[in-house]
Amino acid sequence: MTAASATSPHTSVLAAQAMAYLSPHPGGLYCDGTVGAGGHARAVLEASAPSGRLIAIDRDPDALDLARRRLAPFGDRATFVHGRFADIRAHLADLGISRIDGVLIDIGVSSMQLDRPERGFSFSRPGPLDMRMDPSAGETALELLRRLSVAELSILLRDLGEERQHRRIATHIKDAVHRQSLATTADLAAVVDRALPDKVKRHLKIHPATRTFQAIRIAINDELGELAAFLADFPALLSPGGRCVVITFHSLEDRLVKRRFRELAWTSSLPPDLARQAGEPVEPDCRILTKKPITAEPAEVARNPRARSAKLRACEKV
Numbered sequence: 001m002t003a004a005s006a007t008s009p010h011t012s013v014l015a016a017q018a019m020a021y022l023s024p025h026p027g028g029l030y031c032d033g034t035v036g037a038g039g040h041a042r043a044v045l046e047a048s049a050p051s052g053r054l055i056a057i058d059r060d061p062d063a064l065d066l067a068r069r070r071l072a073p074f075g076d077r078a079t080f081v082h083g084r085f086a087d088i089r090a091h092l093a094d095l096g097i098s099r100i101d102g103v104l105i106d107i108g109v110s111s112m113q114l115d116r117p118e119r120g121f122s123f124s125r126p127g128p129l130d131m132r133m134d135p136s137a138g139e140t141a142l143e144l145l146r147r148l149s150v151a152e153l154s155i156l157l158r159d160l161g162e163e164r165q166h167r168r169i170a171t172h173i174k175d176a177v178h179r180q181s182l183a184t185t186a187d188l189a190a191v192v193d194r195a196l197p198d199k200v201k202r203h204l205k206i207h208p209a210t211r212t213f214q215a216i217r218i219a220i221n222d223e224l225g226e227l228a229a230f231l232a233d234f235p236a237l238l239s240p241g242g243r244c245v246v247i248t249f250h251s252l253e254d255r256l257v258k259r260r261f262r263e264l265a266w267t268s269s270l271p272p273d274l275a276r277q278a279g280e281p282v283e284p285d286c287r288i289l290t291k292k293p294i295t296a297e298p299a300e301v302a303r304n305p306r307a308r309s310a311k312l313r314a315c316e317k318v
Contacts, residue, residue: 012039013307014247017294018104021314022245024048028101031055031092033085033230036110038067044104045074055100057081057091059134059221063112084134086229089237099239107227108249109133109217111306121217123189123209129182131217141216145182150174160224160252161215169195169212188212214250227253231260235285238317243289245314254293254311261288261315286315 120130129142157166172195268280293311
């Protein structure tokens with residue numbers, strides 16, 4: 001996630017920490033699965049100069065175009081792919097690549113997307129109820145809200161937004177859909193605000209619609225499914241000593257990463273022969289490099305408030 005627009009400078013979250021754990025070197029081959037505006041990608045290319053190469057992937061064609069322009073000075077050291085990082089294995093195979101020396105993903109909505117009202121991600125900027133990271137594919141947020149029942153929407157808000165008032169909000173949203181009074185992000189934010197009792201809103205430290213927008217966005221873009229698919233595939237793509245760095249922005253994502261890294265670092269307590277017979281790992285696939293998630297320092301949060309919730313975890317292929 002970056003603080004950026006198509007024209008303004010951008011600041012990559014946890015950039016120095018990400019480079020320290022990814023450890024790019026000359027001659028290495030790396031992948032940025034969520035290239036965005038290209039901030040982390042630039043750091044990788046600079047650290048791996050003069051011969052390191054980077055595969056830059058993003059599902060948002062606008063972000064990919066911006067990254068291509070920003071990284072043009074690196075010439076053919078950067079290769080750009082329009083697609084999902086969940087499909088990293090297929091993307092690399094299409095390029096004739098079977099192994100890489102490191103991969104970085106920076107998950108979640110970017111500031112570029114939030115700051116453009118026409119993308120429909122933000123309740124603070126009125127726009128269409130879209131929220132698709134790839135605006136050329138899939139259903140929009142409004143189409144999702146029309147399709148789901150109250151019960152289904154309630155579960156979505158509970159599970160993906162961790163919203164305690166999920167049933168009340170779901171009921172109000174569906175009422176607005178039926179009245180055909182729901183068309184913009186401002187409409188949705190207003191519905192959620194009206195749905196919550198004043199006694200609940202008085203204790204909120206965030207906008208009343210924050211969790212609702214988060215849940216819908218995650219669902220529209222299948223963000224947890226994409227992360228799970230990536231976490232299943234990345235170990236087979238890393239060369240020995242290759243590293244994976246993942247930056248997340250909420251607890252649902254971080255728990256998936258933490259659990260998967262622990263699985264990859266786990267070995268059986270049985271003797272090797274018995275472990276093999278039981279189908280349990282004798283040697284770990286990866287070594288965890290971050291015992292606890294790395295978070296932004298106060299100075300970085302002051303410069304970029306969106307870094308406040310960022311968590312970085314890293315592991316190394318054994």
